[in-house]
Amino acid sequence: MDLSQTVFELIDMRSFSNLWYWIALAVAWSSASHWVLGVPWDTVLRARRVGGQAEDDLTDLVRININRILYIADVSGTWLILLGFFVHTLLIGLGFFYGVEFAQAVFLLMGPMSLVGAMSVVTARKIRAESCVGEPLRRRLGRHRFWVQLLGMFSIFVSSLWGMYQNFLVSPLG
Template identity: 65%
Template sequence: MDWHLIVFEVIDMRSFSNLWFWIALAVMWSSASHWVLGVPFDMVGRARKHGGQSEIDLEDMVRINVNRILFIASEAGSVVLALGFFVVTSLAVLGFYYWVEMAQAVFFLLFPMSIVGLLSVSTAQRIRDEGAQGDALCKRLSRQRVATQIIGMISIFVTSLWGMYQNLSSSFLAM
């Protein structure tokens, strides 16, 4: 038996009927809502509840990650943005013009996450401009998390609808 036949049997290339795609989608959005600007959100709760050293640790970690995000955005931002647009547009064309289901699935993963990425850069810039600390910093991070969760809920809903449509239409075509 050929190796590529074995790979295609193990990994179902029909993405929306594949359990691994849905697990990856759930893990991606769970991780995105837990790690706000690269900071685990439990640190925000601990800083609000206990203050003191927990708040100092949160401020230090946010400062480090905000500086890192804004450095990358200023140094390579236009290249990353252009490459991101190219990849997302290529996936959209392959997926919805040429009907490549794998491209559709990856598009449904990357497009909303790119919106979260742009929102993260914007939030990082606001934190730096405001010099947010303490409660103001916790509120800004909480708003970022809620926005990420809303984008994630919409993304999961739309992806589910499209996946059900794809699975139903392919099952009718098989008849």
């Protein structure tokens, strides 16, 4: 028995039975929930609780980040959408038509995150159009965070169901 065969027997290289995939999934959704339009959620809470300078800091951070998001969307948005569709199509084809488990795992992580990106652009456009500051800004950021968390819960649920199904298929019982 050679070294590579021993390593692959010792470490399961399939995605859905690998602990690192589930850690990456949890970290990705935790980060997406904490960083609302690039602004840490604790900054929003501090602005609500303290006001004053904290409120001004929140407004400045949101303004900087929505300008960045909208600049990228306006300048490179079409190319990013085309690249995203290409990569998603590639992952769907490899993962679900050819049965490559790694492609399935990446799609189940990347697909919903792409929706978070689209939601962020829409929210940034609404904040700019409404010139939100103060309580309306915090409410808008909270609403965005709620929908990101809801999408995250649904995504983790679907990923876990699909992962259990894939693990069942390769088990001796499947």
